[in-house]
Amino acid sequence: MDDDYYSLNSILAENHKLSCSFTLDVEGLGYLEGGTENNIHQHSKVELPFWLAQTLSLNEFTTFPLPPPYSNRVKAALNASAQSVKLSNLVGGNGWWYRWGRRIADVLDDEPQADLLNTLLKAFINRLPALQDLSAHHASADHTLPESSTSTTETFRDGMEGDERELFAIGQESGKMTRNWYDSNGSRKGGR
Amino acid sequence: MYGDLALQLVTSSHRSTLSTTPQLPLPKYALPLILSICLETRQLGQSITSAAEQHGQVSLSQDRSLVCNLTVQHLSARRNKRCLLAYLSTRVGGIKERWWDSGGSLAYLLSPSSSSTMNNSDPSAINSSESESAGDLRNNLSPQELDFLRGYNNLMIDYKSDFLDVLDLTSSIDRPPSELMVDVRVLKDAGEVVLEGGEKLDFRKGERFRLNRSNVERLIVQGYLEEV
Incomplete structure (x- = not known):
């Protein structure tokens, strides 16, 4: 999970919008609200992309509450069964729940920060066995049996977050390469 | 909104990294989009400097709404810069990958003429896509990227010539050779x-x-x- 300056994943994740409220009147930034107003008034709520919201919040031009993807409702669902929570549509098109959570945590104060980071960590740890299992066996899974749409593996596969999907692809790829290597070893011509 | 064009650039680049394999060519260098992003950034820069001159030093330190305004513009400009640099660095990485995959043969990568003749006499599917892509790669790179490719090629040749009698860096390592x-x-x-x-x-x-x-x-x- 790279937070590299040059990382495309990181750029896309930071683009996700955060709902903030301005602490002061600002002239000439009306376009941020999307309306026809020329100025922004104090206490008006605006959806800003995170790369704007981070610096503005650090300089106390805006404030924001804990955003919905990390609300208590999601936390409770994760505590109940981490593997059946759909993380893919919580944050943006590709689902960058973990990345965005880390960026938010950078801007929070100490206590909510520790809390949020803990939630992210526990969720990842709990989802990891299912992820590893799925990537190792997905190719050989029996698809002729109709899987009920409420089974945990089905929901987990749909709900995989962006970084989890990348790990899944890596797992599948390495499984395939290992199988190829085993097969190729046996079919060497002209025994030497 | 500032930064929308840059976002377009990054999403298209991300989509192409998901779908291309090193056998297919890089997508075309998006010159018009890049020029418009550069224009937007220059305009932001001019707007910031003119606003700063207009209001003077004192109000810059006291008028918080002005500072906020300028901060937003500055952040947008920085964002554009980051997106442009990430796009360029992804493409450069792709160029290097293709160079190593082809075993360091620059002529093969850049040859447009061999692709059209090879297509006719060639039954194997894999080979035909490779020969098509050899021609297309040259068209899809910007002049600066072509210069980079040539320079990188010369750099690598220089580097491996020192120990070429012992080891050839660009030979393939898929299967260890079992015999001479x-x-x-x-x-x-x-x-x-x-x-x-x-x-x-x-x-x-x-x-x-x-x-x-x-x-x-x-x-x-x-x-x-x-x-x-």
Whole structure:
């Protein structure tokens, strides 16, 4: 999970919008609200992309509450069964729940920060066995049996977050390469 | 909104990294989009400097709404810069990957003419897509990227020439060679090829040869020959 300056994943994740409220009147930034107003008034709520919201919040031009993807409702669902929570549509098109959570945590104060980071960590740890299992066996899974749409593996596969999907692809790829290597070893011509 | 164009650039680049393999060419260098992003950034810069001059030092330190305004513009400009640099660095990484995959043969990467003739005499699907892409790669790179490719090629040749008698960095490592000589079958007409020892062989499609691995390594990578 790279937070590299040059990382495309990181750029896309930071683009996700955060709902903030301005602490002061600002002239000439009306376009941020999307309306026809020329100025922004104090206490008006605006959806800003995170790369704007981070610096503005650090300089106390805006404030924001804990955003919905990390609300208590999601936390409770994760505590109940981490593997059946759909993380893919919580944050943006590709689902960058973990990345965005880390960026938010950078801007929070100490206590909510520790809390949020803990939630992210526990969720990842709990989802990891299912992820590893799925990537190792997905190719050989029996698809002729109709899987009920409420089974945990089905929901987990749909709900995989962006970084989890990348790990899944890596797992599948390495499984395939290992199988190829085993097969190729046996079919060497002209025994030497 | 500022930064929308840059976002477009990054999403298209991200989508192409998900779908392309090193055999397919890089997507075309998005020059118009890049020029418009640069224009937007320059306009932001001018707006910031003119606002700063207009209001003077004192109000800059006291008028918080002005500072907020300028901060937003500055952040947008920085964002554009980051997106542009990430796009360029992804493409440069792709160019380097293709260079190593082709075994360091620059002529093969850049040759547009060989692609059209090879297509006709070539049954194997993999090879035809490779030869098409060899021509397309040159068209899809910007002039600066072509310069980079040539410079990188020269740099690598310089580097490996120091120890070429011991180790060839650009030879393939897919399978460790099990013996000195290798059986090959010709897939595409390669014409007369001069080997290391000065021998000349005529490679016509369908013929089989038994040669030193060092002679034919390059041709195997480029798809003219196939190991049997």
